Amino acid sequence: MAKNFPTRKENYSQWYNDLVIKADLAENSAVRGCMVIKPYGFAIWEKMQAALDKMFKDTGHQNAYFPIFIPKSFFNKEASHVKGFAKECAVVTHYRLKTSEDGKEIVVDEDAKLEEELIIRPTSETIIWDTYKNWIQSYRDLPILVNQWANVVRWEMRTRLFLRTTEFLWQEGHTAHETKKEAVEETEKILNIYTDFAEKWMAVPVLKGTKSPNERFAGAVETYCIEALMQDGKALQAGTSHFLGQNFAKAFDVKFLTKENKLEYVWATSWGVSTRLMGALIMAHSDDNGLVLPPKLAPIQVVIIPIYKKKEQLDLISVKANQIKKALEQKGISVKYDDRDTHKPGWKFSEYEFKGVPIRLVIGPRDLENETIEVARRDTLEKEVLQITDIENKIENLLKQIQSNLFQKALSFREDNTFIIDTWDEFKERIEKGGFILAHWDGTAETEQKIKDETKATIRTIPIENLNEEGKCIYTGKHSKQRVIFARAY
Amino acid sequence: MAKNFPTRKENYSQWYNDLVIKADLAENSAVRGCMVIKPYGFAIWEKMQAALDKMFKDTGHQNAYFPIFIPKSFFNKEASHVKGFAKECAVVTHYRLKTSEDGKEIVVDEDAKLEEELIIRPTSETIIWDTYKNWIQSYRDLPILVNQWANVVRWEMRTRLFLRTTEFLWQEGHTAHETKKEAVEETEKILNIYTDFAEKWMAVPVLKGTKSPNERFAGAVETYCIEALMQDGKALQAGTSHFLGQNFAKAFDVKFLTKENKLEYVWATSWGVSTRLMGALIMAHSDDNGLVLPPKLAPIQVVIIPIYKKKEQLDLISVKANQIKKALEQKGISVKYDDRDTHKPGWKFSEYEFKGVPIRLVIGPRDLENETIEVARRDTLEKEVLQITDIENKIENLLKQIQSNLFQKALSFREDNTFIIDTWDEFKERIEKGGFILAHWDGTAETEQKIKDETKATIRTIPIENLNEEGKCIYTGKHSKQRVIFARAY
Numbered sequence: 001m002a003k004n005f006p007t008r009k010e011n012y013s014q015w016y017n018d019l020v021i022k023a024d025l026a027e028n029s030a031v032r033g034c035m036v037i038k039p040y041g042f043a044i045w046e047k048m049q050a051a052l053d054k055m056f057k058d059t060g061h062q063n064a065y066f067p068i069f070i071p072k073s074f075f076n077k078e079a080s081h082v083k084g085f086a087k088e089c090a091v092v093t094h095y096r097l098k099t100s101e102d103g104k105e106i107v108v109d110e111d112a113k114l115e116e117e118l119i120i121r122p123t124s125e126t127i128i129w130d131t132y133k134n135w136i137q138s139y140r141d142l143p144i145l146v147n148q149w150a151n152v153v154r155w156e157m158r159t160r161l162f163l164r165t166t167e168f169l170w171q172e173g174h175t176a177h178e179t180k181k182e183a184v185e186e187t188e189k190i191l192n193i194y195t196d197f198a199e200k201w202m203a204v205p206v207l208k209g210t211k212s213p214n215e216r217f218a219g220a221v222e223t224y225c226i227e228a229l230m231q232d233g234k235a236l237q238a239g240t241s242h243f244l245g246q247n248f249a250k251a252f253d254v255k256f257l258t259k260e261n262k263l264e265y266v267w268a269t270s271w272g273v274s275t276r277l278m279g280a281l282i283m284a285h286s287d288d289n290g291l292v293l294p295p296k297l298a299p300i301q302v303v304i305i306p307i308y309k310k311k312e313q314l315d316l317i318s319v320k321a322n323q324i325k326k327a328l329e330q331k332g333i334s335v336k337y338d339d340r341d342t343h344k345p346g347w348k349f350s351e352y353e354f355k356g357v358p359i360r361l362v363i364g365p366r367d368l369e370n371e372t373i374e375v376a377r378r379d380t381l382e383k384e385v386l387q388i389t390d391i392e393n394k395i396e397n398l399l400k401q402i403q404s405n406l407f408q409k410a411l412s413f414r415e416d417n418t419f420i421i422d423t424w425d426e427f428k429e430r431i432e433k434g435g436f437i438l439a440h441w442d443g444t445a446e447t448e449q450k451i452k453d454e455t456k457a458t459i460r461t462i463p464i465e466n467l468n469e470e471g472k473c474i475y476t477g478k479h480s481k482q483r484v485i486f487a488r489a490y
Numbered sequence: 491m492a493k494n495f496p497t498r499k500e501n502y503s504q505w506y507n508d509l510v511i512k513a514d515l516a517e518n519s520a521v522r523g524c525m526v527i528k529p530y531g532f533a534i535w536e537k538m539q540a541a542l543d544k545m546f547k548d549t550g551h552q553n554a555y556f557p558i559f560i561p562k563s564f565f566n567k568e569a570s571h572v573k574g575f576a577k578e579c580a581v582v583t584h585y586r587l588k589t590s591e592d593g594k595e596i597v598v599d600e601d602a603k604l605e606e607e608l609i610i611r612p613t614s615e616t617i618i619w620d621t622y623k624n625w626i627q628s629y630r631d632l633p634i635l636v637n638q639w640a641n642v643v644r645w646e647m648r649t650r651l652f653l654r655t656t657e658f659l660w661q662e663g664h665t666a667h668e669t670k671k672e673a674v675e676e677t678e679k680i681l682n683i684y685t686d687f688a689e690k691w692m693a694v695p696v697l698k699g700t701k702s703p704n705e706r707f708a709g710a711v712e713t714y715c716i717e718a719l720m721q722d723g724k725a726l727q728a729g730t731s732h733f734l735g736q737n738f739a740k741a742f743d744v745k746f747l748t749k750e751n752k753l754e755y756v757w758a759t760s761w762g763v764s765t766r767l768m769g770a771l772i773m774a775h776s777d778d779n780g781l782v783l784p785p786k787l788a789p790i791q792v793v794i795i796p797i798y799k800k801k802e803q804l805d806l807i808s809v810k811a812n813q814i815k816k817a818l819e820q821k822g823i824s825v826k827y828d829d830r831d832t833h834k835p836g837w838k839f840s841e842y843e844f845k846g847v848p849i850r851l852v853i854g855p856r857d858l859e860n861e862t863i864e865v866a867r868r869d870t871l872e873k874e875v876l877q878i879t880d881i882e883n884k885i886e887n888l889l890k891q892i893q894s895n896l897f898q899k900a901l902s903f904r905e906d907n908t909f910i911i912d913t914w915d916e917f918k919e920r921i922e923k924g925g926f927i928l929a930h931w932d933g934t935a936e937t938e939q940k941i942k943d944e945t946k947a948t949i950r951t952i953p954i955e956n957l958n959e960e961g962k963c964i965y966t967g968k969h970s971k972q973r974v975i976f977a978r979a980y
Contacts, residue, residue, distance in 0.1 A: 030564070030620050031608065034557035039636060042554045064532045067524035068610075068641055068657055069580075072587070074520070076596045086587040090559075091598050092610070093583045095645040097562070097576040106566045108581050108607055117598055118521065120558075120582070120610075130520050140832070146529060151558055151641065155585040167558055342630075 007288040012232040016283060020161045023291045023355050025282070033159040033166030040355065041278065043299035045169070048277060049149065051201050051296075052171065055193045061145040061173060066127050068151070069118040074126040078251040084218020085122045088155040090166075092118040120153040125219060125244070125270055128174045129252040136176060136266055138257040143186075144176040152274075162279035163236075163490050170274035176266045178258070180245070183267035184222075187243040190271045191224045194239035202277065203294040203406040204228050204284045205414055206238055207436070207485060209461030214445050217270075221245035227460045227485065229414045230283045233434015235460045235487035238280050241271035279490070285379075285406050291356030292378055294406050295399040302328060302395060303352045304337045307345050307364035314339065317363050320388075324361070324373075327392040333399065353378060358402050359395060379405055420483070427474050427486070431455045436487050440480035442473035451475050457486045497778040502722040506773060510651045513781045513845050515768070523649040523656030530845065531768065533789035535659070538767060539639065541691050541786075542661065545683045551635045551663060556617050558641070559608040564616040568741040571615065574708020578645040580610040580656075610643040615709060615734070615760055618664045619742040626666060626756055628747040633676075634666040642764075652769035653726075653980050660764035666756045668748070670735070673757035674712075677733040680761045681714045684729035692767065693784040693896040694718050694774045695904055696728055697926070697975060699951030704935050707760075711735035717950045717975065719904045720773045723924015725950045725977035728770050731761035769980070775869075775896050781846030782868055784896050785889040792818055792885060793842045794827045797835050797854035804829065807853050810878075814851065814863070817882040823889065843868060848892050849885060869895055910973070917964050917976070921945045926977050930970035932963035941965050947976045 005022065006014045020026055025041030028034075037045065053063070069092065075082040096112035099105070121127065128146075135141060149171050159165050173190060177183040191208055198206045206226035216223040220242035228238050246265040249255070255263045285292040295301050304325060306317040318339060325335045336357075338348055345362070352360055362374040373391060376383045379402050386394060417435035421427045430437055441447060441459065451474075452458050462484045473480045495512065496504045510516055515531030518524075527535065543553075559582065565572040586602035589595070611617065618636075625631060639661050649655050663680060667673040681698055688696045696716035706713045710732035718728050736755040739745070745753045775782040785791050794815060796807040808829060815825045826847075828838055835852070842850055852864040863881060866873040869892050876884060907925035911917045920927055931937060931949065941964075942948050952974045963970045 027621075027624075029557045030561060030617065031557045031559045034559060036557065036621050037555040039552035039554045043552065045555075046553060062529035062533065063536060064529045065527040065535075065659065067519045067521045067526065068643070069521045069524060071520060072596060072598075075587070082587075082596055086589075086596060089585065089587050090582045090608075091584040091587065092580045093598070094581040095579065097565070097572075097579050097581065097609070099576075106562060106572055106576060108562075108583065118580075119587070127520065131517075131526050134517075153558070169555065 005288075005290070008231060015288075016279075017161065019282060019286055019291060025278070025291075026161050028161065031166075033156055035161050035165050035167075037169075037275070040299065044281070044293070044297055045275060045278060047297045047299065048197075048201070049171075052193075052197055052273065053149075055197065056147050056171075056173070059145075059189060059193065061147050061175075063148060064146045065148055065150070066124050066131060068121055070121050070124070070127045072117045072119055074130060075119060077126065078219050078247055081125065081219035081247075081251075085154070089122060090120040090153045090155055092120065121150070122152055122154045123270075123272075124148070124150070124152075124172055125174065125248050126252070129248040129254060129268070132174075132176055132266070133252050133254045136254055136256050139178050139259050142176055142178045142256060142266070143182065145173075145186075146175065147171055147173040160279075162275055162282070165275075168275045170272050172270060172272040175269045176249075176254070177269070178256070178267070180267050183245075183269050184243055187222070187224055187241045187269045187271070190241040190269070191226065191239075194226050194241065194271075194273060197273075198226055198228065198238055198277075198280075199407060201294070201296050202281050202284070203296075203403055203410060204238070204280055205407065205411040207461055207463055208465070209463040209485070211240075211461065212445070212448055212459045212484070214448050215458060217242045219244060219247055220270075221247065225461055227487075228280050228284065229417060229436055229487070230280070230490070231413065232283075233417055233488075235436065235485075235489040236276075236280050236283070237460070237489065238277060239271070239273040242269060244268035244270060284410050286356065289381070290354030292406070293356035293358060295358045295403045298356065298358050299334065300336045300352075300355075300357050301333050301399060302335045302359045302361060303348075303357045304335065304361045304363065305345055305348050305352075306339055307362060309365075313365050314341075316368055317365070320368060321363055324388070324391055328395060331392055331396050333392075333395065359398060361395075377402060379409075421474065422471075424474055428455060431457045431486070431488065434488070436460070436485050438483040439474040439486055440471040440482075441484050442476050442478035442480055447473060447475050447478075451486070456488050458489055460485045460487050460489060495778075495780070498721060505778075506769075507651065509772060509776055509781060515772070515781075516651050518651065521656075523646055525651050525655050525657075527659075527765070530789065534771070534783070534787055535765060535768060537787045537789065538687075538691070539661075542683075542687055542763065543639075545687065546637050546661075546663070549635075549679065549683065551637050551665075553638060554636045555638055555640070556614050556621065558611055560611050560614070560617045562607045562609055564620060565609065567616065568709050568737055571709035571737075571741075575612045575644070579612060580643045580645055582608040582610065611640070612642055612644045613760075613762070614638070614640070614642075614662055615664065615738050616742075619738040619744060619758070622664075622666055622756070623742050623744045626744055626746050629668050629749050632666055632668045632746060632756070633672065635663075635676075636665065637661055637663040650769075652765055652772070655765075658765045660762050662762040663760060665759045666739075666744070667759070668746070668757070670757050673735075673759050674733050677712070677714055677731045677759045677761070680731040680759070681716065681729075684716050684731065684761075684763060687763075688716055688718065688728055688767075688770075689897060691784070691786050692771050692774070693786075693893055693900060694728070694770055695897065695901040697951055697953055698955070699953040699975070701730075701951065702935070702938055702949045702974070704938050705948065707732045709734060709737055710760075711737065715951055717977075718770050718774065719907060719926055719977070720770070720980070721903065722773075723907055723978075725926065725975075725979040726766075726770050726773070727950070727979065728767060729761070729763040732759060734758035734760060774900050776846065779871070780844030782896070783846035783848060785848045785893045788846065788848050789824065790826045790842075790845075790847050791823050791889060792825045792849045792851060793838075793847045794825065794851045794853065795835055795838050795842075796829055797852060803855050804831075806858055807855070810858060811853055814878070814881055818885060821882055821886050823882075823885065849888060851885075867892060869899075911964065912961075914964055918945060921947045921976070921978065924978065926950070926975050928973040929964040929976055930961040930972075931974050932966050932968035932970055937963060937965050937968075941976070946978050948979055950975045950977050950979060
């Protein structure tokens with residue numbers, strides 16, 4: 001198992017990278033900025049997908065699939081959208097390779113140049129609204145509530161596994177509505193789904209709010225977001241839901257006949273979460289012993305390890321272990337019984353600890369005699385010996401406790417690291433130590449930029465559940481309508 | 491609902507295209523050769539994915555994700571692989587756009603040219619074997635049984651919705667083994683999974699066999715396939731499973747330490763099915779009234795339609811309909827109760843018929859009095875009035891019957907359209923009418939090519955379950971070891 005593993009205090013950034021790689025979650029590939037998501041990491045992502053997909057479907061959304069390519073000209077149709085994405089686009093210019101004249105190499109065939117270059121989608125508003133144009137004639141065709149699970153590409157210069165990669169996986173919802181009100185409600189509904197998912201599945205508490213104009217999605221009227229606080233005191237944007245107004249409908253000329261027989265532009269939303277959530281999940285709970293996973297997203301929730309000297313002991317233990325495994329599985333709990341004789345128990349203990357398996361059960365010969373079992377929790381590292389009777393209910397409850405403990409722990413951490421700050425000196429001092437800062441802001445992009453330039457802190461969100469309190473801007477002293485959340489961010 | 495819909499006899503090709511579009515399965519996008527998979531079509535694909543994914547996992551496979559980009563040089567490492575794919579590759583050459591000097595346009599930024607071009611994966615053997623090199627040191631690291639669900643791009647010149655598109659969705663399995671025997675067994679195990687899926691889920695009978703060298707996957711030692719026969723007498727390759735020998739291990743230098751402490755190259759397989767299966771599903775069962783779906787893959791298995799004149803009647807019918815819906819759903823059957831008052835029953839009948847919903851239930855006021863319900867089957871178009879008692883079990887059984895009837899019907903069609911042919915004149919005559927032709931072949935690529943040039947027929951497969959019969963080649967009269975399947979193909 002992974003040793004030579006730095007503590008968070010020693011080197012948080014290295015701790016994260018090593019954790020991702022040594023816990024077999026993901027690794028860098030031969031292609032700059034692109035990652036390979038390994039089976040153990042992908043199994044967590046699949047659990048996230050399944051939970052989110054169900055939430056979307058339960059609220060009336062359907063999945064579909066749109067092309068990965070976007071004609072270059074489409075980007076130009078929505079002015080702020082192109083500004084936001086043009087600098088990080090992968091561009092397809094040719095559609096054929098050939099053997100070089102000396103026969104030694106493979107080269108791009110210049111005869112196969114595209115008339116119009118294709119962009120690999122960094123997000124799909126443009127291709128989707130070009131499609132919706134044909135789907136929408138009247139109010140009867142609305143709403144359209146569509147989501148897609150897809151890969152997207154943004155040519156990032158500095159990449160980090162899961163947090164910022166050139167290619168990443170995500171879901172992107174794109175909805176179309178009759179009225180502004182309905183579109184805003186959809187945007188907020190999705191924000192609540194993201195919040196529920198972050199808090200109830202990932203056990204990560206998040207702040208809900210809107211973005212300042214500087215941080216808004218390119219093409220949106222309003223961007224809602226959820227923001228989480230990581231253990232190093234940096235913020236991580238975990239999901240965004242955009243109210244797009246009629247911007248894309250106007251760009252792609254999508255009008256509908258209203259009930260009153262008038263032609264109007266359609267109202268839109270878009271929203272997404274990505275494999276970046278994996279980064280949030282890993283950083284929120286893990287410790288110096290490795291990964292810590294909330295039970296609801298752990299690919300293996302319980303591991304059973306036998307301790308024995310002789311083959312006959314193992315046989316007896318295996319009978320009991322398989323009974324327990326079966327009883328747990330009948331409750332929908334995923335269990336691995338690791339009876340490999342190629343590895344010693346101690347090795348297995350640290351293996352599963354490092355990989356964040358929430359509960360470890362150990363059975364030895366004495367346990368068989370006493371009808372007991374050793375139960376170890378990954379979150380607290382506590383061990384206790386329990387009577388084996390009714391073990392499946394005990395474990396089921398313990399998994400719930402662990403899920404809730406992880407959330408409470410993360411919530412306490414956030415509370416301890418959220419600061420109400422009223423002077424610029426305090427602000428500069430605090431920002432170096434990390435955390436969320438609740439401070440007054442005069443509402444201008446200029447001030448926001450200056451604060452960023454001086455401290456690397458950005459406005460993470462203008463919280464929805466706010467202190468309804470006016471005040472003076474921390475930087476300019478001008479009037480402020482409310483406090484906003486500042487932090488350094490991933 | 492869709493009228494002006496050609497019959498299969500009038501124009502099979504138009505019938506297929508219209509069916510795909512008018513049944514809301516998919517449509518062409520603004521990007522040449524790329525399709526939009528619409529929610530109803532995607533819901534079928536999701537059911538296919540879920541069934542296949544479970545079969546893969548039940549046999550020990552895990553999902554992972556590898557980059558969409560492949561460095562150009564990787565292709566050159568396996569000689570026949572590059573030959574097979576170079577001519578249809580989408581090539582990324584730049585990573586940034588910018589505003590043109592006159593400020594009017596968006597153009598490719600020539601300063602952002604990649605040093606090495608990236609290919610969008612047409613298949614992932616190369617990038618995956620480059621990754622496996624780091625995963626495999628000893629026999630303890632084997633086998634690797636990994637699958638990925640992904641999009642791939644092959645620059646096809648002539649495209650058709652689902653059957654041949656520039657971008658398509660698929661799964662690709664890539665496994666690594668200690669021995670040749672184990673790799674061949676894996677290849678065959680997957681072929682059997684594909685066969686089970688085609689026959690038990692899609693209700694499409696398939697022939698299992700190997701490909702002739704001409705039709706083999708670029709880089710494979712042996713390609714196994716399943717071939718289905720469509721209603722127009724053309725063959726469709728529904729899935730392939732490749733034994734790759736040590737070709738990719740050699741190309742990417744992937745060796746492992748055996749139990750005997752020797753260094754050896756790893757043995758490999760790869761296998762895939764794609765959204766092309768949607769084409770097979772649609773073409774295998776549908777008729778001149780529209781789509782026909784096997785119950786196991788139908789997004790809506792049962793639709794309930796009320797017939798009424800007055801609101802009070804609808805209210806009473808709705809109580810009964812919702813009871814039935816609930817009872818069916820408790821059996822895991824997906825039901826839609828369509829009580830919209832914006833459409834007449836007749837419109838709804840043809841809508842769901844066209845969309846291939848396996849069973850339609852109709853309840854009117856007289857049914858309420860008599861405790862009856864009208865049950866219509868999509869496959870046979872038969873209707874009958876049943877007592878409502880125990881309706882959920884009756885429907886459950888009927889769905890099974892429909893599933894089995896569709897398979898039997900397709901099987902009979904194939905049997906009626908499989909011909910043992912022994913003379914070249916008969917062969918030429920028969921091939922014009924379609925069907926599978928079992929004929930002798932001398933085993934040479936030259937003869938295969940000549941037959942293709944003269945008749946457009948190719949060897950679809952060398953069947954595994956074969957008539958063990960020697961004979962003379964249909965074309966050259968030379969010795970033949972066995973009959974093979976010829977057909978024109980999609």
